[in-house]
Amino acid sequence: MSDLAIRALHLAKEYKIGEAQHNTLRDQFMAGVKSLFKRSEEKRRKDRFWALHDVSFDIKKGEMVGIIGHNGAGKSTLLKILSRITEPTHGRAEIHGRVGSLLEVGTGFHFELTGRENVYLYGAILGMTKAEIDRKFKKIVEFSEIEQFLDTAVKHYSSGMYVRLAFAVAAHLDPEILLIDEVLSVGDLAFQRKCMEQARSLRESGSTVIVVSHNMFSIKAMCDRVIYLSHGKVLADGPPGEVISLYEKDILGGAGELDTPHWAQARLGSDPTQRVVVITDMQILNEGGERRTVFNFGERGRVRIKYELRQSIKNLNFVVALIRSDGVACCNYSSELDGFKIRVKPGDGAFEVLIPAIKLVADLYSVHVMVWDDKFQQLYGAQIGGSFHVRHELFNSHFGVYHESAEWFSPNTDQVGTAERSPIKVETH
């Protein structure tokens, strides 16, 4: 018996985007009529894109492999193919063993059913038999820590409870190959630790685990091999330390590309060089001016931007926005609002933004630069300049978007100042 768990050979996946999707007969008909009048080959190229492009690798039994890459690099598409949700356009993957995939925990839960009922339903959806669920039921409930709500409809659950129960079911799937997409970021740290332990014990029992994550710390801690995908291709494949530092170097260098965010493409087109303002370079630095990809919570940072202006525009308003990895816009720094005037003559220009102490919770943030007019009406440019991690041991997205200490008072004056323990110290380097 070979010791191979997965062999991927020249996997490729092409998607249609935008207009090429036709959901009603009328759309289909109109597209047919339109294509009579258009050069079809050019249109075909525009409407399609390759999410994966000639991806090959072997994964041995018992390996724990992390898959990293920028947004849209093809990580999720790869997992979808390996878990048989979608077919590749070209190439093939051989999968030896029972696959369990956790592409999003809890899909398949029904809100009207109780926790107990959902354990069975979700278990069956993930591919367990009833006998198997019966056998593991006690362990699942113990793992989830929500025994007392087992007979409550899931619609009354908090999102934390919901995720715990879903993950508890999924964690007891006992697959030979486990595919995980970002689920390790669920729940509080204590629960996360349990999940990691579960993944580790799965691996100890000989299972193969493949994790997609933005969290370089957990990838580094868990995996013995990392595959770095970029634009649908394998850019690097090897020991975590090396591959992750390559990835971080790419983020640092911006990899020479300042992509246009998806939402802005409709207004600006996807090619930045066609616009009146082009961001030509962007660097993320610490307060002292060194390039950084990781900031400790509470540190200040600098964003250094070079741009090219093709026309003279009045009232230029540069905006630097921090966008969390799940797409939440966390804050905006605007030159207009901060009263900073930017030179409006055509030509090259540069400026630097010193951002206040970062109080955002630990996560991956990308830095977007937008150019508006002073009324935020006309958009001249929008590009993604790079990203950075915020590091903190406690504050993650379950603590909110940002964290700031408050002052606490009690009407009972003799209690003031008798805190039993000192407040949590926030590291500021």
Added chain:
Amino acid sequence: MGKESGLERVLVVSATTLKSIPEAPLPPVLKAKTLPTVVVQASKGWLRPDFRAIWDYRELLYFLVWRDVKVRYKQTAIGAAWAICQPLLTMMIFAVIFGRFAKIPSNNVPYPIFALAGLLPWTYFSQSITRSGGSLVADANLIRRIYFPRLIIPASAVVAPLVDLALSFLILLVMMAWYRVVPDWAVLTLPLFICLAVCAALGVSLWLSALNVRYRDVGHAIPFLVQFWMYASPIAYPLSLIPRRWHVLYSLNPMVAVVEGFRWGLLGKGSPELEAILTGTVVALVLLLSGLVFFKRMERSFADIV
């Protein structure tokens, strides 16, 4: 978080979280169990449905049916009584309009019984195609994120209304006792006609649900289709009302066979319309087989376009 201070617990854990993972021991040799090897690649041409995979996932079918049945009457005041009310109320309307006013003949059985015996298989059929038509789109989240044979989803929507059928069947039995209608040996053929109804419903559902993933028009067309189909089936009126020379064309509708067979088996009056039943059976099987093949062909793109 437990009763103790949540924050403290988390803090203690956090310090050890990343560092506590020791070197993993070499994986033990896997149990000498044959591991199924799956090849994932682009499928081409027309394919046979993978009955093996469907059989492997039969318990999922059971759980999805169970989910449908459980959830259907949640948060309703009268619950499962709705399953009985729907055909019963329709029967009353029919009895007044078609039986009393229009004086439509009913093969020498009381009209209410005649109508209800037709309405039961019809309600099952219409429920099946209405529910399964949108089923794939309703479960889009599952399709996008978890692998299982997609056929299970419309299949569960065709199986679940059988529970309603069984419930409303009780009412029919009560009515038959009231009108003193006693079935003869022909009642033994009833399961066959129920099977035929399931085949026809599944065949139509496979076509409609797969088409609906691509063209949402189908979802809008289904209510109209169901209404039209009801008038094209001998539910409010007997088959004998249709002129003889139209019979072959008329019985291309498989529900003609189902309804006629159901009535004959239950009420046992006259001889069965063998010709119509045979035609309907053939059409139902053709629908089912073509539906299976069509569904399989469409299935591969579901996750990308749903």
